[in-house]
Amino acid sequence: MCRGCLSDKYTKFALMEPLLAEEIEEKRQQYSQLRIGGLIRKIRGMKRMVRMPRPGRRTRVYFLVYSIELLVVMLGVIAGFGMNNYAESRREKKQLLEFLNGLETDLATDLINLRAGDSMANQKMAELIGLVGLLKSNDTSQLAMIDELIQKTILENRFFYSANTTYESVKQGGQVNLIKDFQLKGDLIYLYEFQYGQLRVREEIILDDLRTKIEPLVMASYDLVEFRAFDPDNLFSVQFTNYLQQMIVNHTATLQYFKEAQAKCEAIQKRIQEKKLHGDY
Numbered sequence: 001m002c003r004g005c006l007s008d009k010y011t012k013f014a015l016m017e018p019l020l021a022e023e024i025e026e027k028r029q030q031y032s033q034l035r036i037g038g039l040i041r042k043i044r045g046m047k048r049m050v051r052m053p054r055p056g057r058r059t060r061v062y063f064l065v066y067s068i069e070l071l072v073v074m075l076g077v078i079a080g081f082g083m084n085n086y087a088e089s090r091r092e093k094k095q096l097l098e099f100l101n102g103l104e105t106d107l108a109t110d111l112i113n114l115r116a117g118d119s120m121a122n123q124k125m126a127e128l129i130g131l132v133g134l135l136k137s138n139d140t141s142q143l144a145m146i147d148e149l150i151q152k153t154i155l156e157n158r159f160f161y162s163a164n165t166t167y168e169s170v171k172q173g174g175q176v177n178l179i180k181d182f183q184l185k186g187d188l189i190y191l192y193e194f195q196y197g198q199l200r201v202r203e204e205i206i207l208d209d210l211r212t213k214i215e216p217l218v219m220a221s222y223d224l225v226e227f228r229a230f231d232p233d234n235l236f237s238v239q240f241t242n243y244l245q246q247m248i249v250n251h252t253a254t255l256q257y258f259k260e261a262q263a264k265c266e267a268i269q270k271r272i273q274e275k276k277l278h279g280d281y
Contacts, residue, residue, distance in 0.1 A: 096178045100272050102166030103188070107269045109163040114265060118258040120158040121251050127152055128248045135241050140232060150235070151227055153247075154210065154218060159203045160258075162196045181275070187268050195261045202254040209250065213243045 131149040134142050167188065170176055179185040221234040229235055 092178055095175065097276070099166065099170055099175070099178065100276060104269060104272050104276075106163040106166050107265050107272075111262065111265050111269070113160055113162075114258055114262040117158060117160045118255065118262060121255040121258060124153070124157075125248060125251045125255070128244055128251065132241060132244050132248070135236055135244070138236055140236075143229060143232060146235060147222075147227060147229060150218060150222075153244075154215060157207075157210070159207070160196075160199060162192070164192055164196070167192050181271075184268065184271055184275070187264065187271070191261065191264050191268060195257070195264060199254070199257040199261055202250065202257055206247065206250045206254065209243065209247055214247070217243070 127149050131146065131153065134146050134149070170178075176185065176189075179188070217234055217240055221229050221231045223230055234240060
């Protein structure tokens with residue numbers, strides 16, 4: 001190769017060298033931009049992976065359907081509980097109404113017996129007071145009247161027995177708490193458990209005095225077939241008079257229990273009637 005050709009070639013290369021440098025620099029910048037762009041795309045991809053996708057139309061429809069179904073199930077459960085509570089409430093009200101009706105009937109019977117017992121206690125007190133007066137007078141001419149009064153004292157006695165069938169059946173069944181009215185429930189318990197019990201105790205005291213004190217002395221002094229005294233001295237004794245006076249005291253206390261039980265019984269009966277009238281039970 002000639003020296004001139006080589007010179008021309010080197011001259012061209014020297015002229016092209018700046019162009020190649022510019023091209024290399026441009027390529028390098030493009031590559032850097034590509035690397036930065038790829039990094040940005042990777043970061044955006046990671047952000048899309050972390051971020052929840054925005055629900056589409058189908059997702060929103062499914063969510064609405066499932067929400068409605070859940071609401072329907074919840075309403076069904078609530079309605080079921082409500083129906084059960086309503087049925088239970090109606091059953092309890094029916095039982096309570098039957099209970100109140102039975103109590104009202106029993107209390108009406110008790111009132112009849114209490115008034116009869118009250119009347120009998122007053123009558124007994126009057127007879128005993130008259131008998132004590134005759135015995136203290138020591139007037140043997142009044143033996144016929146004395147015999148009659150003593151016979152009434154021994155034979156004609158009336159004791160109270162409460163008609164507590166409804167109360168006892170409800171108490172044994174554990175259904176007393178069906179009564180929501182605390183005052184009515186308290187009055188019923190007080191009447192049946194305390195007042196009737198105290199009245200029964202007082203009557204048992206009178207019965208015990210009759211059997212252990214009055215009857216033995218009468219049987220020792222009377223011909224029981226004709227009921228005439230064959231030993232009047234026992235009748236006019238201080239001991240017999242004291243027995244009769246003790247019976248007067250016992251009848252007086254019993255009479256007070258009769259009146260208190262009668263008043264409580266009437267108050268409860270009136271309260272039950274008011275509750276049934278207004279449906280407040």
